[in-house]
Amino acid sequence: MSGASSEVNSSDWLYAFAFADYPVRGALACLPDTWQALSSRRQYPHPMDHWLADMLTSIALIRSGIKASGRLSLQIRGQANPHLLSVECNEHWQLRGMARYRAQLALADKLSEIDSGLLTMQLEPPGEGVSYQGVVPLAGDRIAEAMQNYFQKSEQLPTCFILGFTEQCPTGLMLQRMPGEMAEDDWRRINMLAATLSHHELQQQQPEKLLKKLFYEEQIELFAAQSPRFCCSCSRERVSRMLLQLGHEEASSIVAEQGRVDVACEHCGEGYGFDQIDIEHLFASQDAAAPVSDRVQ
Ligand SMILES: [Zn+2]
Numbered sequence: 634m635s636g637a638s639s640e641v642n643s644s645d646w647l648y649a650f651a652f653a654d655y656p657v658r659g660a661l662a663c664l665p666d667t668w669q670a671l672s673s674r675r676q677y678p679h680p681m682d683h684w685l686a687d688m689l690t691s692i693a694l695i696r697s698g699i700k701a702s703g704r705l706s707l708q709i710r711g712q713a714n715p716h717l718l719s720v721e722c723n724e725h726w727q728l729r730g731m732a733r734y735r736a737q738l739a740l741a742d743k744l745s746e747i748d749s750g751l752l753t754m755q756l757e758p759p760g761e762g763v764s765y766q767g768v769v770p771l772a773g774d775r776i777a778e779a780m781q782n783y784f785q786k787s788e789q790l791p792t793c794f795i796l797g798f799t800e801q802c803p804t805g806l807m808l809q810r811m812p813g814e815m816a817e818d819d820w821r822r823i824n825m826l827a828a829t830l831s832h833h834e835l836q837q838q839q840p841e842k843l844l845k846k847l848f849y850e851e852q853i854e855l856f857a858a859q860s861p862r863f864c865c866s867c868s869r870e871r872v873s874r875m876l877l878q879l880g881h882e883e884a885s886s887i888v889a890e891q892g893r894v895d896v897a898c899e900h901c902g903e904g905y906g907f908d909q910i911d912i913e914h915l916f917a918s919q920d921a922a923a924p925v926s927d928r929v930q
Contacts, residue, residue, distance in 0.1 A: 643666035643667060643670075645667050645862060647662040647693055647697060648662075649697040649698070650856060652823075652848075652852070654852060655851075657810050657815070658808075659808040659809065660806070662805050666863070668686055669801065670863030671730055680742065684718055685732055687803065689730050690798075692707045692722045696722040703756050704722075704757045705723070706755055707719070708753045709747065709771055710750065710753070711771060714739065716734065726859050727862060728863055730900070744779065745773070752782075753767070767788065769786040775796075790811065823848065840858075884915075888907075892908075895907075
C-alpha cells in the first residue's frame, strides 16, 4: 500500500536565539533541501514559488517561538490567481506547503494584486480543534512586509523578517520584540544591523559566527539547532476518512462515472486510488464506527 508519510533527509537548519540584555528573541534558518523536496513534487511558476518559499521560511522561524505541540499553519487567501497559498510546520519541524491556482489563467505578479487578501495563522494541537487563530488583511508587496504587519496588528509584537530566496535556497532571519522594557533606539539599532544581513551570508556562514558579526556589541544566547525538513502527512487512511465524509452515494457515483476514485495530495502529489471493491469495503467497515470529523490531510 502506498502513502506512508514522505519524510525527506535534510541538512537544513534553524537556530533560535535571544538577546541577553533586551526582551528580543529571534531565529535564523536556511532551508534549501526542504524547498527542493517541495518544489520537485509540485512546481510553481514565478512569483508564486518565491511567495511560497518566503512563507515556508516564515512559518519555520515563527514555529521556533512556540512551545506547544501541533501544526502551525500560515495561509493567504484572496480573490486572485493564486487564490490560496498555504504552509505548515509542526513541532517535529516537518514542513509542507502548496498553492491553489489556475495554470491557464493570468497569475498575479505582486502580492498587492491579491484582492481582499487575508493572512491567517493558526495552531492546531494534536487531536481536534484550533488553539489559536489570528487573521489580518494582507498588506505589503512582499511576504516579509505581510508578516511584519500580521504581528503588529494581530499580536502587537514588533517583529522584523529578513527573507531571502535565490538559487532555490530560502533563508531568513526573524527578530521579535517581546513585552518588557527596551529603549526604542535600541530596537531600531538592532533592526538596522539585521537589515545589513545578506542572503549569501546566511547560506555560507556558521550561525554563531554570523550572529557575532551582525550584533557584535550584544550578548546573544544561541539555542540548540533544529533540523527542518519536508514531510507530507497525507495517507490512505486520511483519504479514506474524506471519502467517508463524502458519503456512500457520492463515492459510488464517482466510481460509476470514472471507474474508480482517484485522489492526489495537493502538497506532495501522492496519488490514492479506490476501486469499486475498495469503496464497498470502506463503507461496510464504517458500520458502527463513530462519525469522523478529522481533516483530510
Ligand atoms: Zn501528501
